[in-house]
Amino acid sequence: MKKIVTILGARPQFVKAAVLSRVISKFNEIEEVIVHTGQHYDVNMSKIFFDDMNIPTPKYNLHINGLSHAAMTGQMMEKIEDVLDKEKPEAVVVYGDTNSTIAGALTAKKMNIKVIHIEAGLRSFNMKMPEEVNRILTDRISDLLLCPTNTAIENLKKEGFDNFTNKVVKSGDIMKDAVEYYSQFSGDKSSIISNLKLEKNEFVLATIHRQENTNDIENLKSIFEGLEEISKVKMVVMPLHPRTKKILDSNNLKYKIRVIDPVGYFDMMELLKNCNLVVTDSGGLQKEAFFHKKHCIIAREETEWVELVDNGIAEIVGSKKESIITSFNEFQKAQIDFSIKLYGNNVGESIYKEIKDLLKQK
Incomplete structure (x- = not known):
């Protein structure tokens, strides 16, 4: 069975990742190992958080938080390297634009492990934002870029991604699936x-x-x-x-x-x-x-x-x-039609299919 390691560091990332984890469990064709870097220490992220939200408990918690950007990212890379060396996954999945995102992507790439970036292609065009730096660098070294919108696709095209070997896909926004799921209860x-x-x-x-x-x-x-x-x-x-x-x-x-x-x-x-x-x-x-x-x-x-x-x-x-x-x-x-389709449907399954295809490649 192919294996992926998912790197998470903030509560919103766990909520989004839970969507994909449910799809992975449904098909039972890929093993997923979840790593929590500890970036955003959150007292609400107790066992109750994981139980109530039906979120898989991380196999690893690195407990890295409260440091400068450089120290945090460096320590994350060091510990993520140990995890990847032990788990030997075919790919690493990262979400969004946190320090955990760039740490996971950089470490995997330097170990010749495929990188999958969910929420790729987003840009604020404000380089003073640490998140903007993280997302740009993560996109450039990712093998599979899963973009939530047409705008994200266009951003990557303008940056020359048509000339790179990365695969760029419009997957839709995985947060939409999360909201639809959790809204039920x-x-x-x-x-x-x-x-x-x-x-x-x-x-x-x-x-x-x-x-x-x-x-x-x-x-x-x-x-x-x-x-x-x-x-x-x-x-x-x-x-x-x-x-x-x-x-x-x-x-x-x-x-x-x-x-x-x-x-x-x-x-x-x-x-x-x-x-x-x-x-x-x-x-x-x-x-x-x-x-x-x-x-x-x-x-x-x-x-x-x-x-x-x-x-x-x-x-x-x-x-x-x-x-x-x-x-x-x-x-x-204002009278606005909120039924407009901006972010796709069944995004988790779309992302799963793309990951499965990537894992088939040598």
């Missing part, structure tokens, strides 16, 4: 809406955590002032990221919005299902908002998911208070 797993006494469509869900916002105090103030203004019309509920909380506290900044502790996946899904719209600087949440038929105000200067903006589903506003408020008011009147 998130209401049974979460009581956050009743616990917080929230009413459907009567609150705005907000998350802010990116360094370009949290490390620039003027940007942060402007965003929160915009959210505070919105709260006069609709309650704003914000699961507060520890980084954001630390900076707000250290600068004695307080705003009249409803701040709650960070939430688990099912709680976040229920908040998404029931909110009016989303304000975020998260990449993944932009898409999840769309999957739940919600508009999204993007508190960044760019997005990897340009099709959401092109179709009027999301709007990029940066950190400007006035732009946030204007976008909110416009979306209250």
